[in-house]
Amino acid sequence: MAALLSIRPAHAAIHHAALVIQHASGSVITRCVAFAEDQITGLQLVERSGVQHEEESFGSIGAAMCQLDREPSTVPPGCFGSGPYWQYFHRQGGGWQTSAFGASSSVLRDGDMDGWHYAIGANQAPGNVAFASVCGAPAAPPAAMATNHATPVATSTPAPTASLEAVAPSASPRPDAVLASTGPPTQPPKPTPMGPWLAFGSMAILLLALGAINLRRRAP
Amino acid sequence: MIRHPLAWGAWTTAALAAAFIDRNPYLQALLLLVVINVFLPYRGRRRAGTWKFALALALVPILFSAALSRFGQHVLFTLPAVPIIGGRWTLDAVAFGASTGFALLLTVAVFAVLQTAVHSADFVAILPRPLYRAGTTVALALAFAPKTLAAFQSIREARQLRGQRTGWRSAPALLLPLLLTTLERALQYGESLDARGFGSGRRSRYRPFRWTAPDVLVVVASVTAIVAIALLPVAPYNPYLDLVPAVPNPARLLAVGLLAVPAVSASLSRVDHARHHA
Numbered sequence: 001m002a003a004l005l006s007i008r009p010a011h012a013a014i015h016h017a018a019l020v021i022q023h024a025s026g027s028v029i030t031r032c033v034a035f036a037e038d039q040i041t042g043l044q045l046v047e048r049s050g051v052q053h054e055e056e057s058f059g060s061i062g063a064a065m066c067q068l069d070r071e072p073s074t075v076p077p078g079c080f081g082s083g084p085y086w087q088y089f090h091r092q093g094g095g096w097q098t099s100a101f102g103a104s105s106s107v108l109r110d111g112d113m114d115g116w117h118y119a120i121g122a123n124q125a126p127g128n129v130a131f132a133s134v135c136g137a138p139a140a141p142p143a144a145m146a147t148n149h150a151t152p153v154a155t156s157t158p159a160p161t162a163s164l165e166a167v168a169p170s171a172s173p174r175p176d177a178v179l180a181s182t183g184p185p186t187q188p189p190k191p192t193p194m195g196p197w198l199a200f201g202s203m204a205i206l207l208l209a210l211g212a213i214n215l216r217r218r219a220p
Numbered sequence: 221m222i223r224h225p226l227a228w229g230a231w232t233t234a235a236l237a238a239a240f241i242d243r244n245p246y247l248q249a250l251l252l253l254v255v256i257n258v259f260l261p262y263r264g265r266r267r268a269g270t271w272k273f274a275l276a277l278a279l280v281p282i283l284f285s286a287a288l289s290r291f292g293q294h295v296l297f298t299l300p301a302v303p304i305i306g307g308r309w310t311l312d313a314v315a316f317g318a319s320t321g322f323a324l325l326l327t328v329a330v331f332a333v334l335q336t337a338v339h340s341a342d343f344v345a346i347l348p349r350p351l352y353r354a355g356t357t358v359a360l361a362l363a364f365a366p367k368t369l370a371a372f373q374s375i376r377e378a379r380q381l382r383g384q385r386t387g388w389r390s391a392p393a394l395l396l397p398l399l400l401t402t403l404e405r406a407l408q409y410g411e412s413l414d415a416r417g418f419g420s421g422r423r424s425r426y427r428p429f430r431w432t433a434p435d436v437l438v439v440v441a442s443v444t445a446i447v448a449i450a451l452l453p454v455a456p457y458n459p460y461l462d463l464v465p466a467v468p469n470p471a472r473l474l475a476v477g478l479l480a481v482p483a484v485s486a487s488l489s490r491v492d493h494a495r496h497h498a
Contacts, residue, residue: 092461097293100460122290122307199470200246203477207253210480213487214260 015110022126042103062102096125230442239326261486274328278321285317315459434485448475
């Protein structure tokens with residue numbers, strides 16, 4: 001993803017992050033959120049997506065997600081209850097990874113994707129969703145982006161709530177269509193900078209040679 | 221050879237700063253190489269028994285992190301639902317523990333080098349006047365524990381040579397001579413302090429330290445390294461987000477490399493046959 005970001009032209013002052021919410025029934029809703037900042041938190045992503053949510057603050061630990069898109073129908077006592085709960089994931093490479101932080105302290109940058117799954121038991125990742133199927137191709141120039149977003153105008157598109165969202169209306173394809181698009185998004189080959197490795201290698205060799213010289217000398 | 225205690229103090233500060241701040245495994249490996257290189261000219265001066273302690277200390281975080289952390293993508297194996305240790309054991313958690321353990325290992329190694337290269341008396345000698353008495357007392361107190369341990373071992377060896385038992389049951393027979401030896405040593409300390417005029421108000425200087433070119437070079441290199449380590453952007457290593465560590469910043473690599481100056485100067489200096497006793 002880093003390589004994708006680095007080749008993005010400077011015109012990308014508006015960034016995009018994707019949100020995937022999978023209910024216990026298996027139904028999936030996706031949202032694309034545009035933001036002007038360099039980064040937003042996972043909680044801000046949910047807030048700006050306009051999806052109904054209820055969170056509870058746990059002080060310095062952060063906020064916990066108790067209710068998302070009316071699931072569960074009432075907020076359980078103590079936010080989590082004893083059954084299934086909203087599990088929080090980040091998209092990394094081609095898969096979902098359990099978030100090490102809560103939504104209020106996790107960070108999303110341009111091209112990142114968060115996943116929520118209402119499930120019981122640890123590490124129940126949502127279904128596979130590609131970023132491009134939620135937000136369109138990440139590195140697309142403005143013209144291509146416009147055509148991308150022009151296709152499905154309002155079949156299942158939620159009403160844009162935030163003003164920024166109006167800039168880039170999000171498209172939510174049908175759940176089964178989303179789940180069918182598996183596999184990691186194609187990435188251009190990462191250019192590997194040789195300089196640091198050369199510096200590291202030469203310094204290690206120099207130090208080993210120095211050690212050999214000092215070893216040959218008589219110990220004092 | 222670097223002799224000035226202040227030069228060693230600067231080097232230790234810089235090396236500790238690097239050990240605490242740099243968590244990139246490549247930088248840590250380079251720092252370990254540097255510390256070993258700095259130690260090599262002083263090997264054999266004192267028995268270095270600290271490496272076992274350092275390795276044990278480095279293993280503890282790995283064990284704790286692997287056993288208690290349930291995050292990460294790269295699952296090694298899954299234990300049944302036993303309280304606390306049950307669940308997924310991940311490579312990410314092991315890497316996180318290893319990174320912490322490596323930092324601890326480096327810290328102990330830096331102090332081991334300092335202890336081997338500089339005599340505590342040299343540090344006391346450069347203390348400012350108001351701190352001199354307190355410094356001498358602290359140095360004597362710190363020297364007390366290893367001296368007592370050495371006395372204990374020699375008494376044990378003496379008993380073994382005579383064919384006597386050395387187990388736990390012989391502890392009383394060991395403790396009495398140990399107590400006598402310690403009291404004897406305390407009296408000797410008192411007499412030697414008295415003979416040197418300790419507490420008479422005036423302070424004599426025996427063989428004052430002179431700044432040599434390598435000493436100055438070490439101080440300059442260490443201060444540069446401290447500034448670079450503190451100011452250059454840090455790329456923290458978080459194995460939970462990305463197991464493969466990021467490419468180290470070349471400037472930070474150079475900053476760690478600067479700490480090898482004592483080893484370079486030792487390899488260039490003539491072999492010091494007249495080993496000094498402080």
